[in-house]
Amino acid sequence: MDKNLKRMATMHRMQTKGLELFYKKGYYNTSIDDILKELDLSKGAFYYHFQSKEDFFVSIVQNMVVRKVYNLMIEPIEGKADPVTAIERCFENALATAEHNELDYGFVLGNFITEFNGRNEEISKYLKDIYKVWEVNLVTTLQKGKTDGFIARHVDSEGVASFLIASYMGIRVLMVEGNSRMLGYNYMQQIKQYLKSIAETQLV
Amino acid sequence: MDKNLKRMATMHRMQTKGLELFYKKGYYNTSIDDILKELDLSKGAFYYHFQSKEDFFVSIVQNMVVRKVYNLMIEPIEGKADPVTAIERCFENALATAEHNELDYGFVLGNFITEFNGRNEEISKYLKDIYKVWEVNLVTTLQKGKTDGFIARHVDSEGVASFLIASYMGIRVLMVEGNSRMLGYNYMQQIKQYLKSIAETQLV
DNA sequence: AAAAAAACCGACCAAGTGGTCGGTTGACTA
DNA sequence: TAGTCAACCGACCACTTGGTCGGTTTTTTT
Numbered sequence: 367m368d369k370n371l372k373r374m375a376t377m378h379r380m381q382t383k384g385l386e387l388f389y390k391k392g393y394y395n396t397s398i399d400d401i402l403k404e405l406d407l408s409k410g411a412f413y414y415h416f417q418s419k420e421d422f423f424v425s426i427v428q429n430m431v432v433r434k435v436y437n438l439m440i441e442p443i444e445g446k447a448d449p450v451t452a453i454e455r456c457f458e459n460a461l462a463t464a465e466h467n468e469l470d471y472g473f474v475l476g477n478f479i480t481e482f483n484g485r486n487e488e489i490s491k492y493l494k495d496i497y498k499v500w501e502v503n504l505v506t507t508l509q510k511g512k513t514d515g516f517i518a519r520h521v522d523s524e525g526v527a528s529f530l531i532a533s534y535m536g537i538r539v540l541m542v543e544g545n546s547r548m549l550g551y552n553y554m555q556q557i558k559q560y561l562k563s564i565a566e567t568q569l570v
Numbered sequence: 571m572d573k574n575l576k577r578m579a580t581m582h583r584m585q586t587k588g589l590e591l592f593y594k595k596g597y598y599n600t601s602i603d604d605i606l607k608e609l610d611l612s613k614g615a616f617y618y619h620f621q622s623k624e625d626f627f628v629s630i631v632q633n634m635v636v637r638k639v640y641n642l643m644i645e646p647i648e649g650k651a652d653p654v655t656a657i658e659r660c661f662e663n664a665l666a667t668a669e670h671n672e673l674d675y676g677f678v679l680g681n682f683i684t685e686f687n688g689r690n691e692e693i694s695k696y697l698k699d700i701y702k703v704w705e706v707n708l709v710t711t712l713q714k715g716k717t718d719g720f721i722a723r724h725v726d727s728e729g730v731a732s733f734l735i736a737s738y739m740g741i742r743v744l745m746v747e748g749n750s751r752m753l754g755y756n757y758m759q760q761i762k763q764y765l766k767s768i769a770e771t772q773l774v
Numbered sequence: 775a776a777a778a779a780a781a782c783c784g785a786c787c788a789a790g791t792g793g794t795c796g797g798t799t800g801a802c803t804a
Numbered sequence: 805t806a807g808t809c810a811a812c813c814g815a816c817c818a819c820t821t822g823g824t825c826g827g828t829t830t831t832t833t834t
Contacts, residue, residue, distance in 0.1 A: 372811075391689055394599045397791060408813045409793080415811090419792065476743055480684045483746040485595055490747070497744065525756035528744060532757065533733065536740025539680055540701065540732060542687045543694070552729035553736065560760075563767040576781075576831085601821060612783045613823080619781090623822065 377415050379405055381426045389474050393423060393481055420489070427478070427492050434471040435496050438463075440503045449511035450561045453504075457534060457557060461550040464538060475500075476535035501527045521564045533557065581619050583609055585630045593678050597627060597685055624693070631682070631696050638675040639700050642667075644707045653715035654765045657708075661738060661761060665754040668742060679704075680739035705731045725768045737761065 383405055387396045398412055398419055416422040438460060446452035464470035475496055482489045504527035511517035537553040587609055591600045602616055602623055620626040642664060650656035668674035679700055686693045708731035715721035741757045 370810090376811080392598065392685065394596065395689060398793090399791085410795085410797095410814070411812050413793070413795095476740070477684055479746070480681055480743055481596065483743075485599060494747070522756065522759060525760050528741070528753055528756055529737065529760035532740030532744055533737040534740065535743055536680070536736030536738065537732065539684055539687075539739055540736055542683070543698070549732055552726065552732060555726060556729050556733035556764075559767060560764050563763055574780090580781080602823090603821080614784070614825085614827095615782050617823070617825095 373415070376407070376411065377425075380407070380412065380415065380422070381430060384422060385426050385430055385469070385474075388423065388426070389469065389477065393478070398422075420486070424489065424492060427489070427496075431471065431474060431478075431493075432496055434469070435475055435500060439472045440500055443507055444503050445507060445510065447514060448516050449507045450516060450565050452507070453530065453561065454554070454558060458554055460534070461537075461541075461554065464541065465547055465550060470538065472531075472534055473538035476538060497531065500531060504530060515566050518564055518566050526564055529560075530557075577619070580611070580615065581629075584611070584616065584619065584626070585634060588626060589630050589634055589673070589678075592627065592630070593673065593681065597682070602626075624690070628693065628696060631693070631700075635675060635678060635682075635697075636700055636703075638673070639679055639704060643676045644704055647711055648707050649711060649714065651718060652720050653711045654720060654769050656711070657734065657765065658758070658762060662758055664738070665741075665745075665758065668745065669751055669754060674742065676735075676738055677742035680742060701735065704735060708734060719770050722768060722770050730768055733764075734761075 380401065384396075384401050387401055387404075390396075391400075398409070402408060402412060412422075416425065439456065442456040442459070443449065443452045460470055460472050464473060475493060479490070479493045479497065482493060484490075501524075505523045508517055508521070508523040508526055512519050512521075512523075517523075533553075537549060541549050584605065588600075588605050591605055591608075594600075595604075602613070606612060606616060616626075620629065643660065646660040646663070647653065647656045664674055664676050668677060679697060683694070683697045683701065686697060688694075705728075709727045712721055712725070712727040712730055716723050716725075716727075721727075737757075741753060745753050
């Protein structure tokens with residue numbers, strides 16, 4: 367039960383640093399030695415715990431990225447009474463952490479999808495699955511929003527869901543330097559405008 | 571004037587194939603030999619025309635990507651009387667070529683921005699400049715749209731412009747396989763909805 | 775046709791890369 | 805105290821990478 371505590375600890379260190387560097391420099395542009403150097407660990411340690419670089423990355427995706435995307439992008443919205451407000455709050459928080467140079471997992475996901483697209487089928491599939499969970503949850507919440515009178519009945523929940531995710535990933539691509547605060551602010555204004563257009567006509 | 575015709579021809583072949591492979595497999599994941607092999611050319615030929623891999627890529631960006639983004643994403647919208655219709659048509663065309671597996675330069679740009687972000691300042695700058703040209707042109711067109719009575723006067727042109735570009739790049743990230751046609755269609759519906767919300771209140 | 779210049783060839787190099795493997799360490803057990 | 809075994813070390817390997825360079829071929833100039 368706790369005899370593999372050390373094992374878990376080391377693996378976790380590697381995964382954390384691995385995600386950090388893969389995100390910062392890209393998967394193909396980050397060597398295992400890069401990661402090991404920062405941790406004062408050796409090749410032997412790495413290949414004792416993981417079968418290959420690819421296996422290592424998959425473990426990161428399935429252990430950390432999945433969970434974080436869920437915690438930060440899905441759970442804050444899932445099943446909330448008023449989807450519009452929940453989405454606004456969630457995106458605002460995510461953009462805020464992005465501005466503080468912390469890991470923004472919505473963006474991490476988009477980054478990796480881009481990098482592996484057409485280059486590694488297996489990894490692409492895992493990443494796409496995460497996106498799909500995100501999308502499905504949004505759709506469900508939007509549908510519930512309809513019955514609860516927050517969302518206009520005519521809207522296409524799936525279209526809205528993928529549009530929201532796409533716009534978020536896209537703005538993060540553009541927010542990569544300098545004017546990121548302004549871009550983020552402007553983006554939120556537009557998202558609000560857009561969400562208003564799919565909301566049930568509200569009586570003030 | 572035409573004494574360097576051969577030079578130009580060879581360089582152009584390299585750039586075309588280079589862009590194709592860099593786009594398909596990524597810059598860091600494509601070797602110069604990969605490109606040369608497909609062209610039956612040698613290292614010597616390559617380094618006779620270009621100083622380095624980076625120099626080569628920059629020449630591709632400045633010669634081909636700039637022009638194509640302008641031709642396909644900017645020019646079809648620039649100065650058009652009715653911005654809303656122009657934007658819809660332009661995005662629809664771009665997504666159509668994307669579905670036929672041709673090079674979609676709006677997406678190419680987003681891809682490269684993602685890949686070089688935080689990894690190569692110089693290249694990032696060139697890419698970002700292209701984005702800025704795109705954005706500025708959209709802003710100008712939207713502003714003109716206001717005076718011409720197509721766009722509501724209260725809208726924030728800059729916010730709208732970056733939102734449009736972001737959403738487009740984002741949806742292309744998600745369109746990378748399988749259900750891309752459906753995603754593209756849904757996206758256009760949402761864009762139309764959004765554009766309607768910034769248009770001057772139209773009398774039917 | 776000869777000379778000069780431009781375009782191209784491909785063997786070679788140093789610096790990595792992912793991955794292997796025989797060996798060491800140190801905590802725990804019998 | 806001797807033995808066991810998970811955890812880790814680091815030299816090593818085959819291979820790829822961007823880049824060099826002396827030389828050959830092709831084209832242009834004279």
